[in-house]
Amino acid sequence: xxxxxxxxxxxxxxxGLRLERAAFLREGQFLxxxxxxxxxxxxxxxxxxxxxxxxxAAGSWEIPGGGAQAGESSFQAVCREVRxxxxxxxxxxxxxxxxxxxxxxxxxxxxxxDNYFVDIxxxxxxxxxxxxxxDLRESTDRKCVTLRELxxxxxxxxxxxxRRITEALKKEAGxxxxxx
Numbered sequence: 001x002x003x004x005x006x007x008x009x010x011x012x013x014x015x016g017l018r019l020e021r022a023a024f025l026r027e028g029q030f031l032x033x034x035x036x037x038x039x040x041x042x043x044x045x046x047x048x049x050x051x052x053x054x055x056x057a058a059g060s061w062e063i064p065g066g067g068a069q070a071g072e073s074s075f076q077a078v079c080r081e082v083r084x085x086x087x088x089x090x091x092x093x094x095x096x097x098x099x100x101x102x103x104x105x106x107x108x109x110x111x112x113x114d115n116y117f118v119d120i121x122x123x124x125x126x127x128x129x130x131x132x133x134x135d136l137r138e139s140t141d142r143k144c145v146t147l148r149e150l151x152x153x154x155x156x157x158x159x160x161x162x163r164r165i166t167e168a169l170k171k172e173a174g175x176x177x178x179x180x
Contacts, residue, residue: 004070005031010106012117018070024113030106031115034078035065035161037102037122037169038088044144046132047153048085050160051140059140061153062160074119075099082123086142087133093125102175103168120168 007017008030015029025031038046045063052058064085068077079090090099101119108115134142145153147169154162 003067005067006070006072008032008117021067025115026113027110027115029115030117032068032074032077033065033116033118034068034074034081034101035063035118035120035165036078036082036090037063037120037165038082038086038127039122039124040127040144041124042144044146045150046086046127046129046142046144047150047159048134048139049141051136051138053137057160060158060160063165074101075121078119078121085135085138088125088127088131090123090125093127094123099123102172103164105164118164120164122169122172 002020004018005021007015007019007025009015010028010030012030017029019025019029019031021031040046047061047063050057050060050062064082065078066081066085068074069080072080082088082090099121102122103120104117106115106117129142129144132142134140147166150159150162150165153159159165
């Protein structure tokens, strides 16, 4: 069964249109994706290695995330994606805490019909590596790393969304300290 996603306009308003994830998007049409920076109590970030059968970036290291299904909010999508990919239940682990993205960006690629918004969340949650249950259809490995180790992986092998993730964390740190 095809995965349907809501289509948004350039102002991030729902258009009422729903398309398959792989659809070619026209100018002014956008899909919504989410990414989750998952930080444990030791300050380490959970990363996963994409399965070799993935259509895009097979075998690459990344953080959990994916597309918002039709009818889902950004937060609902990030909770579902994290649960599917890692087994972690954000609402249960976070309690009543409310979350908003720490950063969002828009990508426009009219030649490939690949236009989308991405919301990046940062969750500080009580989990350890042994709590992680990866879905082998999605990922083949997982580990918790420091920011320095993440930079080393980026330099050695590349890391999906590395620049966007580090920029989001810098913005968040600046906002918390009152710099931004």
